[in-house]
Amino acid sequence: MSRSILMLPGDGIGPEIVAEAEKVLHKINEKFGLELHFQSALVGGAAIDETDTPLPDETLEKARKADAILLGAVGGPQWDSRPMASRPEKGLLGLRSNLELFANLRPAILYPQLASASSLKPEVVSGLDIMIVRELTGGIYFGQPRGVRELESGERQGYNTYAYTESEIRRIGRVAFEAAQQRSKKLCSVDKANVLEVTVLWREIMEDLRREYPDVELSHMYVDNAAMQLVRAPKQFDVIVTGNMFGDILSDEAAMLTGSIGMLPSASLNSEKQGMYEPCHGSAPDIAGKGIANPLATILSAAMMLRYSLGEEKAAEAIEAAVSKVLDQGLRTADIMSADGRKVSTREMGDAVLAAL
Ligand SMILES: NC(=O)c1ccc[n+]([C@@H]2O[C@H](COP(=O)([O-])OP(=O)(O)OC[C@H]3O[C@@H](n4cnc5c(N)ncnc54)[C@H](O)[C@@H]3O)[C@@H](O)[C@H]2O)c1
Numbered sequence: 001m002s003r004s005i006l007m008l009p010g011d012g013i014g015p016e017i018v019a020e021a022e023k024v025l026h027k028i029n030e031k032f033g034l035e036l037h038f039q040s041a042l043v044g045g046a047a048i049d050e051t052d053t054p055l056p057d058e059t060l061e062k063a064r065k066a067d068a069i070l071l072g073a074v075g076g077p078q079w080d081s082r083p084m085a086s087r088p089e090k091g092l093l094g095l096r097s098n099l100e101l102f103a104n105l106r107p108a109i110l111y112p113q114l115a116s117a118s119s120l121k122p123e124v125v126s127g128l129d130i131m132i133v134r135e136l137t138g139g140i141y142f143g144q145p146r147g148v149r150e151l152e153s154g155e156r157q158g159y160n161t162y163a164y165t166e167s168e169i170r171r172i173g174r175v176a177f178e179a180a181q182q183r184s185k186k187l188c189s190v191d192k193a194n195v196l197e198v199t200v201l202w203r204e205i206m207e208d209l210r211r212e213y214p215d216v217e218l219s220h221m222y223v224d225n226a227a228m229q230l231v232r233a234p235k236q237f238d239v240i241v242t243g244n245m246f247g248d249i250l251s252d253e254a255a256m257l258t259g260s261i262g263m264l265p266s267a268s269l270n271s272e273k274q275g276m277y278e279p280c281h282g283s284a285p286d287i288a289g290k291g292i293a294n295p296l297a298t299i300l301s302a303a304m305m306l307r308y309s310l311g312e313e314k315a316a317e318a319i320e321a322a323v324s325k326v327l328d329q330g331l332r333t334a335d336i337m338s339a340d341g342r343k344v345s346t347r348e349m350g351d352a353v354l355a356a357l
């Protein structure tokens with residue numbers, strides 16, 4: 001069965017890391033006879049420079065038709081002074097909302113080979129395997145009204161709205177309960193229900209869902225405590241479910257537990273399991289063009305694509321095993337470099353994964 005994959009390299013290190021993941025996907029395509037067809041399009045700053053908009057209609061059209069999308073990253077200082085509505089990040093947010101990619105899965109797994117790259121002690125992080133389920137198309141990122149207004153006093157006020165409907169909470173809750181059922185049957189819902197009404201409702205709906213999933217042990221935690229617990233004793237968590245902004249922050253924190261943000265992949269899915277796959281990190285303008293970015297989060301995102309949108313579990317496992325093998329060989333990009341490692345470039349890391357396949 002032929003499937004179409006849309007590649008969106010984006011900005012900064014985006015094109016460098018997507019090139020490596022694309023090589024890996026081509027190889028997998030051949031090896032497993034998958035009939036994947038590749039297209040590419042512009043998004044973010046790259047699209048602004050060519051078309052003056054971060055999400056051209058043509059890109060959105062291609063994205064709607066694709067079975068899955070692989071995105072590098074968007075954004076960079078050269079576009080930071082643009083008005084909010086036309087910044088590169090709006091390209092990414094527009095894809096998420098137009099395709100209704102409400103379920104963002106961000107697995108933080110510590111490869112045993114990288115225990116020393118984590119900023120936490122090996123005994124605190126060894127064996128770490130957490131799944132953060134982040135709501136991606138609602139909450140304060142999309143709530144209305146929003147903007148900067150002038151008050152009667154003449155002073156300006158910036159404001160956003162943090163809102164969730166019951167149905168938005170319920171659908172992400174189901175994804176998280178089902179993920180927990182597939183794993184250790186432990187789910188922690190993270191909120192700020194001691195202060196914010198929107199998360200009082202969040203907690204109520206999660207409690208309500210508990211009755212549909214009696215085999216899952218549900219707990220609740222305030223987000224400030226969760227941020228602390230993640231560095232104190234991260235292995236107490238299995239699946240975490242949370243809203244858009246808390247999930248953004250906690251997933252970067254969880255990334256560091258695994259040694260580097262360059263290791264954390266993600267899947268953003270809609271209810272038809274159509275998905276956009278991207279590393280959790282950004283366009284890393286500080287290292288762009290130097291050929292030193294870690295491409296593994298993007299390569300692992302390609303593995304998630306095979307698993308969640310294309311139903312090719314064996315091909316996904318082959319990529320994950322190849323990544324593990326290159327780490328066994330001691331190959332390290334700068335961000336995960338250790339005393340006994342061999343430092344490699346972005347391209348060398350991609351080539352090593354290919355060879356391991
Ligand atoms: N999904 C996305 O497209 C996405 C995500 C986050 C940030 N951004 C955008 O990226 C730009 C930079 O944001 P930022 O600096 O806050 O976050 P960032 O994730 O781009 O970088 C944070 C730090 O991590 C390092 N880093 C990130 N990815 C790496 C990799 N693969 N290998 C090695 N090191 C890596 C960077 O060099 C930097 O020091 C901003 O414009 C932001 O809006 C985009």
Ligand SMILES: CC(C)[C@H](C(=O)O)[C@@H](O)C(=O)O
Nearest residue numbers: 074075089092093248280282
């Ligand atoms: C670039 C930005 C819009 C994005 C977000 O905040 O969701 C990023 O930080 C992420 O984690 O994917």
Ligand SMILES: [Mg+2]
Nearest residue numbers: 248249252280
């Ligand atoms: Mg983020």
